[in-house]
Amino acid sequence: MxxxxxxxxxxxxxxxxxxxxxxxxxxxxxxxxxxxxxxxxxxxxxxxxxxxxxxxxxxxxxxxxxxxxxxxxxxxxxxxxxxxxxxxxxxxxxxxxxxxxxxxxxxxxxxxxxxxxxxxxxxxxxKTVKRNVMNIDGRYGFLFANGVAFNFLKEYYSGGTPTPAKAATILTKAVLSALRGGDFARWLFKKFRAQIFVDGEKWPYNEYFMIAAATIDNLGFGFNPFVKVFEKENCFDIVGVIGEAVDVALSLPAIRMGLPLNEKKFIDAAAEEVIFEAEEPMKYTIDGDIYESGERMIMKVGPKLELIVS
CATH class of the missing domain: 3.40.50.10330 (Probable inorganic polyphosphate/atp-NAD kinase; domain 1)
Structure with a gap:
């Protein structure tokens, strides 16, 4: 029945x-x-x-x-x-x-x-596909981001209806501001300090523009940085952005095309658990919703869901 x-x-x-x-x-x-x-x-x-x-x-x-x-x-x-x-x-x-x-x-x-x-x-x-969700401090989602992505979404949701055209305008404004060292780029690309442990191993950096993680291969707005998301079973791809603001801005076209990340500007891994130890409370998004946590946060791979495509 x-x-x-x-x-x-x-x-x-x-x-x-x-x-x-x-x-x-x-x-x-x-x-x-x-x-x-x-x-x-x-x-x-x-x-x-x-x-x-x-x-x-x-x-x-x-x-x-x-x-x-x-x-x-x-x-x-x-x-x-x-x-x-x-x-x-x-x-x-x-x-x-x-x-x-x-x-x-x-x-x-x-x-x-x-x-x-x-x-x-x-x-x-x-026709179905199976995707894990991530467990991010007890909340479950497919896509996590902080830093630049958090600031971008704040700008995207402010003042008027969010549209693809508005997203494109913000991206253009970011690139132009970064090229001339403007205030908008300084705000958008403000770094945060944190120690990040990926499956027990500490990443070799303490400052990042952004950390993004996903169990899908799309960050939204046409960006495809998650090249390791299907590298192994039951994992998520985590990407750290470490280059200078102008380097990151100029890398956006390559990221949109899903090309391999420049190792001098990005660090990434297929992970099962990530621990953040930041110097101040973390602001981040899960699937576009905005949250704030304490200085320490744990993200780990969650259950696998079966999604209907058609």
Missing amino acids: KKGIGVIVNPFSRQNKRNPDRINKLAYIVGSSGTIAATKSLTELEEVAHEFKDRGIEILALSGGDGTNHITITKFIEVYGDTPLPKIALLRGGTMNTIADSIGIKGDSNQILFNIVEKYHNNIPF
Whole structure:
């Protein structure tokens, strides 16, 4: 007997707020094949996670962007414990859909869910991929970054609607400012001091512009620095940026093309556990959501999830 599809909708995501009727459309599409829940708080999300676990749903579909997915997956991992999560469908319902893009998910929320319901109802196999998440101080996500990336996202989210054009404008501004030693580049590329231990071995630097880590091969905005992410099973790729601001700015085109990193400007490794010991509290992002921790933070490889591509 089929256990059904469980759909989680974040009513506060930018895309869903701009399309308030989307919830009704998704409910119509899923019909009797599952249940849809618009969760407005972490408490409601936890209640729905327990309900879905008790029912034994076979597919968990998420309507929101990267941040919604990260928060929902974190809560479901907490609730499910040692029980494996169901297959996960990312419905591309947010401003940033980096994770969905990285594994090749196409279409809008309605199209994606319709395809899933049709295949589920007719017992047609799904095309899926498996990806680990990272456990970052008890939160789970596919993509971590601090330093330059944290500052970039603050600029990206400030003053107006985030768009690809706005991201391109910020990148151009960063390169031009770095070339002339401007204030914007000094702020954006401000270094932080930390000792970083990768699988027990200390990296040989104490200052970085940025640390980024991922279990996907895309940082977002077209950048592909994670060339070691599939080097071995159950790991994540961690990249440290150590060159000068102008060097990093001039490396951006090569990073966008996924070319090997310059060892004089970057250090990277396929890792299972990373310990940060910084000189001040760390500010960072997980799948685009912004956080702050203490001076010490542990990041380790988390469970492997099965994601529906089509």
